[in-house]
Amino acid sequence: xxxxxxxxxxxxxxxxxxxxxxxxxxxxxxxxxxxxxxxxxxxxxxxxxxxxxxxxxxxxxxxxxxxxxxxxxxxxxxxxxxxxxxxxxxxxxxxxxxxxxxxxxxxxxxxxxxxxxxxxxxxxxxxxxxxxxxxxxxxxxxxxxxxxxxxxxxxxxxxxxxxxxxxxxxxxxxxxxxxxxxxxxxxxxxxxxxxxxxxxxxxxxxxxxxxxxxxxxxxxxxxxxxxxxxxxxxxxxxxxxxxxxxxxxxxxxxxxxxxxxxxxxxxxxxxxxxxxxxxxxxxxxxxxxxxxxxxxxxxxxxxxxxxxxxxxxxxxxxxxxxxxxxxxxxxxxxxxxxxxxxxxxxxxxxxxxxxxxxxxxxxxxxxxxxxxxxxxxxxxx
Amino acid sequence: xxxxxxxxxxxxxxxxxxxxxxxxxxxxxxxxxxxxxxxxxxxxxxxxxxxxxxxxxxxxxxxxxxxxxxxxxxxxxxxxxxxxxxxxxxxxxxxxxxxxxxxxxxxxxxxxxxxxxxxxxxxxxxxxxxxxxxxxxxxxxxxxxxxxxxxxxxxxxxxxxxxxxxxxxxxxxxxxxxxxxxxxxxxxxxxxxxxxxxxxxxxxxxxxxxxxxxxxxxxxxxxxxxxxxxxxxxxxxxxxxxxxxxxxxxxxxxxxxxxxxxxxxxx
Numbered sequence: 001x002x003x004x005x006x007x008x009x010x011x012x013x014x015x016x017x018x019x020x021x022x023x024x025x026x027x028x029x030x031x032x033x034x035x036x037x038x039x040x041x042x043x044x045x046x047x048x049x050x051x052x053x054x055x056x057x058x059x060x061x062x063x064x065x066x067x068x069x070x071x072x073x074x075x076x077x078x079x080x081x082x083x084x085x086x087x088x089x090x091x092x093x094x095x096x097x098x099x100x101x102x103x104x105x106x107x108x109x110x111x112x113x114x115x116x117x118x119x120x121x122x123x124x125x126x127x128x129x130x131x132x133x134x135x136x137x138x139x140x141x142x143x144x145x146x147x148x149x150x151x152x153x154x155x156x157x158x159x160x161x162x163x164x165x166x167x168x169x170x171x172x173x174x175x176x177x178x179x180x181x182x183x184x185x186x187x188x189x190x191x192x193x194x195x196x197x198x199x200x201x202x203x204x205x206x207x208x209x210x211x212x213x214x215x216x217x218x219x220x221x222x223x224x225x226x227x228x229x230x231x232x233x234x235x236x237x238x239x240x241x242x243x244x245x246x247x248x249x250x251x252x253x254x255x256x257x258x259x260x261x262x263x264x265x266x267x268x269x270x271x272x273x274x275x276x277x278x279x280x281x282x283x284x285x286x287x288x289x290x291x292x293x294x295x296x297x298x299x300x301x302x303x304x305x306x307x308x309x310x311x312x313x314x315x316x317x318x319x320x321x322x323x324x325x326x327x328x329x330x331x332x333x334x335x336x337x338x339x340x341x342x343x344x345x346x347x348x349x350x351x352x353x354x355x356x357x358x359x360x361x362x363x364x365x366x367x368x369x370x371x372x373x374x375x376x377x378x379x380x381x
Numbered sequence: 382x383x384x385x386x387x388x389x390x391x392x393x394x395x396x397x398x399x400x401x402x403x404x405x406x407x408x409x410x411x412x413x414x415x416x417x418x419x420x421x422x423x424x425x426x427x428x429x430x431x432x433x434x435x436x437x438x439x440x441x442x443x444x445x446x447x448x449x450x451x452x453x454x455x456x457x458x459x460x461x462x463x464x465x466x467x468x469x470x471x472x473x474x475x476x477x478x479x480x481x482x483x484x485x486x487x488x489x490x491x492x493x494x495x496x497x498x499x500x501x502x503x504x505x506x507x508x509x510x511x512x513x514x515x516x517x518x519x520x521x522x523x524x525x526x527x528x529x530x531x532x533x534x535x536x537x538x539x540x541x542x543x544x545x546x547x548x549x550x551x552x553x554x555x556x557x558x559x560x561x562x563x564x565x566x567x568x569x570x571x572x573x574x575x576x577x578x579x580x581x582x583x584x585x586x587x588x589x590x591x592x593x594x595x596x597x598x599x600x601x602x603x604x605x606x607x608x609x610x611x612x613x614x615x616x617x618x619x620x621x622x623x624x625x626x627x628x629x630x631x632x633x634x635x636x637x638x639x640x641x642x643x644x645x646x647x648x
Contacts, residue, residue, distance in 0.1 A: 052543050072546040079547050085540035089562045102549030148548070 002063065002155040002189035003028045004049065009058030011044055018044040019055065020213040026156075026189060031182050033204030034193045035236070041213040042193040043082070046158045049191065051075050062155055073104055078149040079158040082165075084141045086133040086148075093129040096120065096147040105152050119147045122181070139170050150181075157190040163199065179203055197237045201225065209233045231364040234288050234357055240321060240332035244288040246361060249277060258287060258353075261306060261327055270354055270370040277358065280367055288357040291334045295350040296324070305348035313341040324349060409616035416612055429617040439618060442600040446622070448511060449586070449596065450579040453518030454572050460519075461526035462568070466560070468527070469534035483527045486520045491584040494520075502589050509591040517585050522575035529571040529641060533564040570640025573633055577626050597622035 004026040011019040018041045026032045034042050047053040049060055051072035060067050067075055078099070086095050096116050100107045107115070120126035123143040133141055142162055149157060162178075163171045179202065182190065194200055200207050201221040209216040209224060209232070217229035228234035235241045247260040249269070256274040258267035267287075269277065277285070297305065308326035320337040323330050324347055331349065341347070358367045408416070410425040433439045468480050498517065499508075507513030537560065545555040561568075586596040601618055630637070 047543075050543070050547060052546070071551075072543065073549050073551060075547075077547060079544070081540045081544060083538065083540060085538065085544040087541065087545070087559060098545070099548040103551070103554070104549030148544075 004156055004189060004191070005061040005064075006045070006049065007059045007061065009045070009048055009055040009060065011041075011048060011053060011055045013044075018213050019048070022058070022210075022213070022215055024208055024215065024218065026191060028189055029187055031190045031192065031203060031205045033200045033207045034191060034210060035195070035197065035200040035204075035207050036210035037195055037236075039212075040210045042195075042210060043160055044213075045210070046079065046160055046191065046193060049156070050077050050079055050158060073102070076155045077158060078152065078154040078156075080142075080145045080149045080160065080162045082160045082162070084133075084145040086141055086144055088133050091130055091132050092120075092125065092136070092144050095133070095144055096151055098148060099152050115151055116147075119151050122150075123147050138165050139174070142166065142174070153188065155189065157188055159190065159192045161193050161195065163194070164196075175199060175202060197239075201237065209236060227366070227369065228357065229366055231286060231288065231359045231366075234359070234366075238290055240291055240334055242288040242290050242357070243294070243331045244286050244359070245329055246284065246286050249283045249285060258285070260287070261329075263306065267351065268353055269358075273358060273368040273370050276368040280360070282361060284361040285367065286359040286361050286364070288359060289331075289351055290355070291332065293352040293355045294331060294333055295352070296322070296333060296335070297348045297350070298345070300348040305350045308347055308349060310341045310343055310345045310347050312343065315340070405616050406620060408612055409620050411613055413609075413611065413613050429613040430621075432614055433617050433621070439597075439600070439621070442595050442597045443621065445594055446580060446596040446598070447625070449514045449518060449594065450576055452511070452515040453522045453579045454576045456515060457519060457522040457526050457575060458568070458572060461523055462530060462561075462564075465527045465530035466534050466556075468531045470539065480527075480531065483524050486524045491520075491582075495584060495588050499588055508589060509593045511594055514586055514590055514594050514596075517589055518579045518582065521578040521582060525575050525578075526568075526571045529567045530564055533567040534560070537563055566636055566640035568640075569633060570637050573629055573637065574641075576629070580626050 004024075006022055006024040006026075009019055009022045010017070020041075022041075022045060034045060036042055044053060048055050051067070051070060051074075054068070062075070087098065090098070093116055094101075096119060097112050099105050100112045100115065116129070117126065120129060123146060125140060125143045125147065128136065128140060128144075133144070136144065142165070146162065149159075163174050166174060175198075182203070192199075192203060201224075204221055206218060206220055207224050208218045211232055217224055217233045219227070219229075224233055225237050228237070231244055235244065245260055247258045247267070250257050250259050256269040256277065258269055260267050300307065306326055308324045308331070311323040311325040311330060312321075313323075314321040315337040318337060320335050320340075322333045322335045322341060324333065325331075326349070354370050357369050359365065360367050407421070407423075409429055410427070411419070411423050412426050412428060415423050464483075468476060502508040502513055502517075507516070541559060541563075542555055545559045546552070550558065581598065582596070583598040586594065587599050587602075590596075590599070597618065601615055601622070
């Protein structure tokens with residue numbers, strides 16, 4: 001049915017290379033998330049799939065057949081736009097019905113009526129059918145835009161950051177609703193664009209991480225979170241973002257250590273990682289620690305931890321963000337807000353080397369990560 | 382107190398603005414012999430109007446004006462709407478220069494270009510033809526339509542066009558069914574204003590047309606004969622001449638202001 005293959009697609013706008021040799025395979029019925037920061041090229045990729053932009057190089061295949069020569073209205077693709085793109089001069093009913101009035105997908109009036117009502121009830125907007133887009137709130141407009149896309153059954157759904165303009169609470173709610181719609185009624189290949197890692201992890205069957213027009217990694221949520229292919233991917237998932245520091249690998253009495261802040265004793269490298277790093281040409285590496293992998297103590301009686309000072313303490317309800325400065329570097333930790341910290345208060349950090357990520361200092365790609373401890377941490381919320 | 386003064390000022394201005402029209406109307410109903418003796422009190426007569434329609438020429442002039450003005454506006458719409466769309470949507474070299482060139486048509490006083498145009502028209506046989514006048518009227522009607530509609534098209538997010546394409550509409554249908562309704566206020570307002578410019582034009586039909594294409598503006602000269610000036614007939618001619626544009630403007634007054642200020646589309 002709706003499998004999609006994007007092969008070697010590149011697209012340039014004037015001086016900007018929006019897409020750089022993008023290669024993706026999306027399986028039928030998959031909820032595929034395209035995740036990346038603003039300006040990464042996500043919308044451009046969606047537009048290429050929809051036929052709105054023609055790539056400079058590369059091809060798009062739908063169900064094994066190339067669609068490069070097809071106009072947008074011939075591709076059987078439906079899209080929900082970031083700014084909804086509702087027709088201002090038509091009311092909600094007519095907006096949703098629009099695809100079924102078009103010459104290509106025309107349906108008889110009675111069928112149109114039925115379908116619009118069904119969709120409107122599904123999205124809880126059946127009371128708004130007479131209103132015009134200008135009279136709706138953002139959340140309502142988003143549902144109308146969804147309705148317009150859902151009303152026919154295309155091969156592929158494209159969603160461009162549909163939740164981005166909603167307030168936080170509504171976003172939470174819609175995320176859960178989208179998940180339900182997706183598993184129940186959608187049953188159609190969906191490509192969902194977002195810059196919110198929580199949406200990506202919660203909704204996606206697989207996630208493609210894109211940055212500056214290049215695909216950094218494609219994998220299941222579990223893979224991108226626990227086995228990030230590069231520093232960029234590692235930092236993209238998780239809040240606060242992973243703490244990454246640069247250090248040097250040194251050898252001392254048969255063991256390998258990481259020299260961070262001039263204190264290698266504290267950072268032994270796990271053996272299975274060491275075996276991989278032995279083959280690595282450079283001695284300089286970048287090490288990443290997620291907040292959970294850093295323990296902190298106000299005092300250091302045995303002198304075996306890293307000394308630093310509290311830079312800031314930001315309570316956010318049940319948890320808090322604690323920023324610790326060690327030398328020039330800041331470590332971001334998520335801590336309980338029950339214990340408060342003063343600025344400039346001394347603090348000591350202990351690092352769980354068994355769960356550290358080792359990245360190449362030159363390319364940023366993941367070199368190694370210890371597998372010694374199985375039974376990984378539970379899924380982040 | 383202040384409100385009373387303000388109303389008085391407004392009344393005074395209204396009188397100032399409308400009085401010439403009223404005066405002209407009065408004159409059109411006055412007999413020639415009463416012209417210089419009476420002011421407001423006179424015995425009204427339809428003599429002037431009768432003479433106008435009896436001779437039969439005037440209807441012809443009125444229709445001429447209608448053909449060339451409407452023709453010019455229609456041509457401007459047919460050419461201007463796509464031009465405005467292209468100027469709004471596509472990026473190409475010289476885009477701003479071209480846009481400014483269209484605007485610059487309105488900068489040049491007609492007198493300045495009329496002599497070269499006269500020679501060109503004579504050479505190409507466009508002198509005293511409907512086509513010739515409609516064509517030269519583009520200098521009056523095209524710039525406004527292009528500039529107002531360009532603003533309208535720029536206000537419409539391209540995503541609306543994409544959405545309509547993905548809904549299954551061809552580019553042309555998207556243009557007709559989605560874009561045109563959204564530019565309608567601007568289209569109506571600028572078309573109307575352009576019509577008024579064309580209708581009132583004097584220099585072009587005077588010098589670029591002769592016996593064949595005589596507009597009401599030029600025809601009004603007839604009444605300035607060497608011995609006397611038939612004010613009554615002239616007033617009648619002018620009253621009839623301005624009737625279409627006054628009526629149009631009154632009916633579309635509401636749309637005129639709204640349509641000329643960009644910003645039709647939001648959300």
